[in-house]
Amino acid sequence: MAGISGHWAFAFGLLGNIVSFIVFLSPIPTFYKIYKKKSTEGYQSIPYVVALFSSMLWIYYALLKTNVTLLITINSFGMFIETIYVGLYLFYAPKKAKVQTAKMLMLFVVAGFGAIVLVSQFLLKGAVRGQVVGWICLIFSLCVFVAPLGIVRQVIKTKSVEYMPLLLSVFLTLSAVMWFFYGLLLKDINIAAPNVLGFIFGILQIVLYAIYSKKEKVVLKEQKLPEIQKPEIIVKDENINSNKQLPELTQEQIIDIVRLAGLLVCTDKVSVATCPQDTTKAVNKVENMPKLQTAVAT
Structure with a gap:
């Protein structure tokens, strides 16, 4: 033992x-x-x-x-x-x-x-x-x-x-x-x-x-553990960087716009009697203008 x-x-x-x-x-x-x-x-x-x-x-x-x-x-x-x-x-x-x-x-x-x-x-x-x-x-x-x-x-x-x-x-x-x-x-x-x-x-x-x-x-x-990031909300303006052109205005449409503008201006004047004459002169000037075409610049 x-x-x-x-x-x-x-x-x-x-x-x-x-x-x-x-x-x-x-x-x-x-x-x-x-x-x-x-x-x-x-x-x-x-x-x-x-x-x-x-x-x-x-x-x-x-x-x-x-x-x-x-x-x-x-x-x-x-x-x-x-x-x-x-x-x-x-x-x-x-x-x-x-x-x-x-x-x-x-x-x-x-x-x-x-x-x-x-x-x-x-x-x-x-x-x-x-x-x-x-x-x-x-x-x-x-x-x-x-x-x-x-x-x-x-x-x-x-x-x-x-x-x-x-x-x-x-x-x-x-x-x-x-x-x-x-x-x-x-x-x-x-x-x-x-x-x-x-x-x-x-x-x-x-x-x-x-x-x-x-x-x-x-x-x-x-x-x-990675931090949870909030998703960024991106708002895209569809009109930015677009090459869309404005529609071509006819001479009659331009005349209507000028007349409307003349009437709006006349409502703010004291002497309303002279308004039609001023508007008529402006319209005559517009009639002699060439057709315009506008576009949004890129």
């Missing part, structure tokens, strides 16, 4: 190594962007310093135990890759960020890790040493798993999943599952317990991503 449990523990530990390997490589796009722009922009170094300290702490704990070799393999890689990340950050960071990163390295890696090693080596003996270091690892891991609460709060507040990549949340959740069963099968509470919290927060991030990503898609779809 113990042999079967050991085989399962190895299987989960191996899967945990694979998933954690992917998680450790997840910041590569970020550092590629830093390399291309030759600047760290607004990125912070504390996640990489903390990850470096965590890897060192778990390696030290694994060295004090006898059956957790897979913890050494993955955290050795983690310590290696996080050292590269911190080195690149220091190379491209502005002076102020370099000073802050150096202070954190001194606080966590030198002072913190050094104090844990010295105290455990000189003040603790045998199995007690492993238990104390294990509890330190457990407490620190709980703090690391609580850190995503800041991202969760930001997602709820902004209703946006821009700063919470789905793949990273999925891999962190899978990693928590693998290491939980690895610790459970080895009956090591220091490995199993923190990953319960990691699994819960991982599922929470995935659920939030599913909720708010749908809302974002709906908003984007509404923003891309």
Whole structure:
């Protein structure tokens, strides 16, 4: 029975190594962007310093135990890759960020890790040493798993999943599952317990991503809908640009028009007696005029 449990523990530990390997490589796009722009922009170094300290702490704990070799393999890689990340950050960071990163390295890696090693080596003996270091690892891991609460709060507040990549949340959740069963099968509470919290927060991030990503898609779809334009009403004047000619007026029709105009004018004059004479003169003039043909200019 113990042999079967050991085989399962190895299987989960191996899967945990694979998933954690992917998680450790997840910041590569970020550092590629830093390399291309030759600047760290607004990125912070504390996640990489903390990850470096965590890897060192778990390696030290694994060295004090006898059956957790897979913890050494993955955290050795983690310590290696996080050292590269911190080195690149220091190379491209502005002076102020370099000073802050150096202070954190001194606080966590030198002072913190050094104090844990010295105290455990000189003040603790045998199995007690492993238990104390294990509890330190457990407490620190709980703090690391609580850190995503800041991202969760930001997602709820902004209703946006821009700063919470789905793949990273999925891999962190899978990693928590693998290491939980690895610790459970080895009956090591220091490995199993923190990953319960990691699994819960991982599922929470995935659920939030599913909720708010749908809302974002709906908003984007509404923003891309074309505006409904009112149809333009075009009134076309059929008389515009037409070449229709007015009908030809005969001499008799012109005479009638002049007489009618003369009568209308006479009604507004004080002396009406002179009207017929004026009209007759106008008619005589019109009779001697040539025939006219008018047209509307195009």
